[in-house]
Amino acid sequence: MQQINGRISNSAKIETVNGKPVVKFDIAYDAGYYTKGEYQKRTVFYHCTYWVNTGVANLLTKGTPVSVFGDLVPKPYKKNNGVLDAGLNFHTQHIDITGNIMPRSDKSGPQDAATDFDTGASDDLPF
Numbered sequence: 001m002q003q004i005n006g007r008i009s010n011s012a013k014i015e016t017v018n019g020k021p022v023v024k025f026d027i028a029y030d031a032g033y034y035t036k037g038e039y040q041k042r043t044v045f046y047h048c049t050y051w052v053n054t055g056v057a058n059l060l061t062k063g064t065p066v067s068v069f070g071d072l073v074p075k076p077y078k079k080n081n082g083v084l085d086a087g088l089n090f091h092t093q094h095i096d097i098t099g100n101i102m103p104r105s106d107k108s109g110p111q112d113a114a115t116d117f118d119t120g121a122s123d124d125l126p127f
Contacts, residue, residue, distance in 0.1 A: 012060035023050040023057045050092040065099035068092045
């Protein structure tokens with residue numbers, strides 16, 4: 001089992017494959033290396049699938065930092081110009097959200113957690 005740490009690059013989507021729901025999302029990981037004393041930065045993208053629970057899709061919004069555990073599977077494909085390349089698919093078995101959770105609302109952007117929090121207390125403070 002491998003672990004990948006990164007950020008959600010596009011909010012998760014729920015799709016149906018062979019009659020079963022699956023959560024699909026991408027993770028971006030900034031990797032780097034030194035060449036001739038100069039640091040070169042590049043971003044690696046992993047295409048993830050999660051078959052365990054579709055309820056997590058609401059929490060996997062763009063920019064959310066996550067750690068995922070599962071199996072990395074290369075997927076070869078042919079580009080439009082005929083050149084062979086490969087993508088990195090990740091069959092996710094476990095997801096840890098490592099930052100603030102901002103679940104999606106029915107609106108287009110992340111929801112403001114403060115607007116959904118109701119203590120039931122009045123504005124009259126005893127001190």
